[in-house]
Amino acid sequence: MLDVRRLRLLRDLDRLGTIAAVAAAHTYTPSAVSQQLAALEREAGVALLERTGRRVTFTPAGQVLARHAETVLAALEEAGAALAAVRSGPAGPLRIGAYPSAMRAVLPAALVALGRDHPALELMVTELDPAAVPAALRERRLDAGLVNDYDIAPAPADTDLDTVPLLDETVHLAVPSSVPAATIADLRDQPWILASPGTLCHEVTLRVCRAAGYTPRVRHHADDFTAVLALVAAGQGVSLVPEIAAGRPPGSLRLITAPTRRRTRIAFRRGTGGHPAIAALITALRTSQLGPAGADLQVAEVPFGHPAPKEPQT
DSSP states (O other): OOOHHHHHHHHHHHHHOSHHHHHHHHTOOHHHHHHHHHHHHHHHTSOOEEEETTEEEEOHHHHHHHHHHHHHHHHHHHHHHHHHHHHOSSOEEEEEEEOHHHHHHTHHHHHHHHHHHOTTEEEEEEEOOGGGHHHHHHTTSOSEEEEEEETTBOOOOOTTEEEEEEEEEEEEEEEETTSOOOSGGGGTTSEEEEOOTTSHHHHHHHHHHHHTTSOOEEEEEOOOHHHHHHHHHTTSOBEEEEHHHHSSOOTTEEEEEEEEEEEEEEEEETTOTTSHHHHHHHHHHHHSOOTTOOTTOEEOOOOTTSOOSOOOOO
């Protein structure tokens, strides 16, 4: 019989590429990971890895087992969710990851509803960049998290996770009131305020500007949208701001519709969508008040508690 914990290590080696990366993800030593993978090979009765110095590559048998490992792990998650649904209602820890603007505009009302309707849930929220949510889910540091992408920058598919669409929102160009602009092309000569390099928001701004035929001239970098709006209001530049982050902007700036939209999804490990706690979270998020976000913010239309068809995800 193949050990499930060792199968998870093999799956993660296929995903992460090195023993050291797997060890870091599981807070093991590289030696311990190697020993567990060697034990898995003995259980399988065939070589799964080829070792050259410190590097390892998959044998044909290892590639086959790594592909099946994901199916096995997802089936176990689904079985656990089904048992939980039979055994009780939503109860126990529910670890949620969310990006800052969603923490302010979306989560509070959902948490109140969950606490009222399901007092046996132990709610734990972590502020987390959407790009970090998939890894946190795989490593079981989260049970669910909010991820997003843009139509101009769709994220690649992630076969480890299922998602349910939550929001589809306008993205605005935040412009000082003194700047006579109506489109992205009109801002060619303006200084820009961008998110930190390497973030999705940074990449989206670059793509939007390139589609208009230019590269933005960057003056400031800021990741907090409240700070971004304050800088724009002070005449320090222009920026892209999603709808739920715009809130009530200062009167010294204008918001112009940008040529892209942002989509937010609720992500969870493949097979766990039927778990009572995950289903309760999906319902609460989709039915709660959305705070000060504008009228253009749309709740995606899918049945509660059911994974959407596979879509690109971050």
